[in-house]
Amino acid sequence: MEELIGTIVKALVDHPDEVHIEKVENNHSITYQLKVHGDDMGKVIGKQGRIAKSIRTVINAAGTNEKKKINLEIV
Template sequence: MTELIEAIVKALVDHPEEVSVKEVNEGHRLVYQLSVNQTDMGKVIGKQGRVAKAIRTVVNAAGTNQNKRISIEIV
């Protein structure tokens, strides 16, 4: 799943070498902490959060078989 998130985000940003994804397991919840360059933050979030919402939708669809709630935090 981390590879999927990295592939999506690296295609959007100007500094793909600074993209990192950390997976944190919190029991019934799986959290992916996404870190990007400060100048790329707006590109990942998008207008009114549309890009971030689309990324979350794709990740939730890909992770439906894990029986865990998946969330992405942009740090």
């Protein structure tokens, strides 16, 4: 899943070297913490959060075989 998120985000940003994804897992959910360069934050979030919502939709669809809720935090 980290590879999928990385592929999507690196295509959007100007500083793909500074894209870092950390996985935090507990009993009921998996949270991916996405860290990008400060200048790229707006590109990842998009107008009114549309791009971030789209990324979340894709990872939720890709993670349907997981029995846990999947979250994406943009830090």
